[in-house]
Amino acid sequence: ANRAKSTFLANMSHELRTPLTAIIGYSELLQELSARDGFSKYASRLKKIEVSAHQLLSIISGVLDLSKIEAGRMELFQETFDLHDVIVQVLDIAETLIAQQDNKLTLAIDPEIGQIHADSSKVRQILLNLLSNAAKFTRNGNISLTARMERRDDAGLGAYWLVIEVADDGIGMSSARMESLFEPFIQADASTTKQYGGTGLGLSISRSFAQMMQGTLTAQSEPDQGSIFTLTLP
Numbered sequence: 381a382n383r384a385k386s387t388f389l390a391n392m393s394h395e396l397r398t399p400l401t402a403i404i405g406y407s408e409l410l411q412e413l414s415a416r417d418g419f420s421k422y423a424s425r426l427k428k429i430e431v432s433a434h435q436l437l438s439i440i441s442g443v444l445d446l447s448k449i450e451a452g453r454m455e456l457f458q459e460t461f462d463l464h465d466v467i468v469q470v471l472d473i474a475e476t477l478i479a480q481q482d483n484k485l486t487l488a489i490d491p492e493i494g495q496i497h498a499d500s501s502k503v504r505q506i507l508l509n510l511l512s513n514a515a516k517f518t519r520n521g522n523i524s525l526t527a528r529m530e531r532r533d534d535a536g537l538g539a540y541w542l543v544i545e546v547a548d549d550g551i552g553m554s555s556a557r558m559e560s561l562f563e564p565f566i567q568a569d570a571s572t573t574k575q576y577g578g579t580g581l582g583l584s585i586s587r588s589f590a591q592m593m594q595g596t597l598t599a600q601s602e603p604d605q606g607s608i609f610t611l612t613l614p
Contacts, residue, residue: 393444442581474511509582518550549606
């Protein structure tokens with residue numbers, strides 16, 4: 381039954397992702413054409429189409445990713461890449477989501493961080509999930525993304541780990557709610573699903589991705605004081 385479910389989810393996700401990818405591609409093309417031909421007033425509306433399509437694609441991808449994780453079929457593709465490039469790609473989508481809630485974004489990226497060795501696609505998805513989560517539960521507030529290298533003596537002599545933090549001053553959550561925060565289909569409070577939307581998959585998948593890369597994803601939070609999510613990678 382589980383195998384049949386996973387096969388169905390994979391096929392359904394593929395069928396939905398194909399037209400969505402086309403929508404994203406054409407919206408990007410139209411943004412370029414409108415800017416070139418002097419119709420820049422349409423750019424913001426086209427950007428909203430692109431961002432909304434990315435949000436839907438993220439939900440569909442989350443369902444597919446979860447089925448792969450549960451079946452033990454999620455693959456890891458380690459490579460050397462520039463973290464700054466990945467952050468730029470993430471912000472292209474996340475900045476619009478953050479601005480929609482009248483939030484301000486602050487960046488503090490250590491310029492010494494250059495090439496890292498990890499799965500770039502999974503790092504990108506984790507960061508997008510964390511920033512989207514922060515934007516969802518913060519209104520007229522502040523969101524920050526920081527990245528630095530940190531020495532971990534417990535991980536071996538001279539070992540430095542990448543530490544990325546996403547912090548917000550949104551609604552936060554209690555310690556009791558945090559116990560199930562990283563479980564699939566669970567949000568900090570069941571009532572938030574109706575108010576804020578979401579499937580409750582993003583954080584669960586993000587932690588699984590971090591663990592696949594031998595890293596960790598942790599959270600700190602207090603009600604009405606915001607949250608801090610910390611991703612560490614070797």
